[in-house]
Amino acid sequence: MNALRASAGTVLTAGLLFAGVVAVPAQASAAEGTGGHCVYNLSTDTTACYSTFRAATADATNGKVTDAPISARAALADTSLQKRLDGPMPTAGVGTREAVDYLLSIEYDIANLSSSGGTLTIKGNAPCVEDGQRDYTFNDVRDAWPSWNDRISSFQGYxxxxxxxxxxxxxxxxxxxxxxRSMTTMGSMSNKTTGLTFG
Ligand SMILES: [Ca+2]
Structure with missing residues (x-):
């Protein structure tokens, strides 16, 4: 009985370690450094980071868009991709809570919706309403990704x-x-953003 428990425990530990190797260091390293592609869910206040724009987009769209280019620069030229980034992104396997996400924006670290290795995709649980009112407040970008303070240089809203x-x-x-809705250059606000609002 003891041997069986030890054996099961070993298998469980190995499984947890494996999951940790895949998910935790990628998130921690990107959140500490300036590289990587992070997805911030404004409705749940959670950040997940990936090594490619494609992986980040798959997360941001809840698996709806899995064929985005590896690099954000190539994504810009793909108009069919840009279209697919709009609209509801159903969350598979989740109950009635938080069943649908919407992309709010993709923020880029250099001008012309390009990146030198990093993007920040922000999503929420509803689209913006075109009524001149603010729908979301993202008070401090450091809450999602500390190194992205004063780093945004272009962006696209969805x-x-x-x-x-x-x-x-x-x-x-x-x-x-x-x-x-979008800026390919941000003039005097380039590399200055700390807070964002969506409306
Ligand atoms: Ca600032």
Whole structure:
């Protein structure tokens, strides 16, 4: 009986270790460094990071889009892909809570919706409503990914989200881009964003 328990325990530990090797270091290293492609769920306040844009997009779309280019730069030229990033992304295998996600924006670390190795995709549980009201507040980008403070240089909004970028935390204001669907260059706000809002 003891031997059986030890054996089962060993198998379980090995399984947990294996899962940890796959998921935890990738998340930790990307969150600590500036590289990698992270997905932040604003509705659940959770971040997951990946080594490729394709893997991040598969997560962000809950498995709906699994054939995105490896690099974010190539994704921009793919208009059919851009279309598929809009609309509801059902969550497989989850009950009635948080059953659907929506992409809010993809933030890039260099101009022209390109990246030097990193992107930050932000999603929520509803599309933006085009009524001039704010739908989401992302007060401090460091809550999702510390090294992405003062790093955003271009962005694309999805699901009718106009994205405003704030020099400081949203509650502290400062300079802003104003709400925009997309910016390929951000002028004086390049590499300055700390807070974001979506509306
Ligand atoms: Ca800032």
């Amino acid at each position: 699901n009718t989200c106009d994205v405003n970028h704030y020099e400081h935390q949203v509650i502290n204001g400062g300079d802003t881009t104003g709400p925009k």
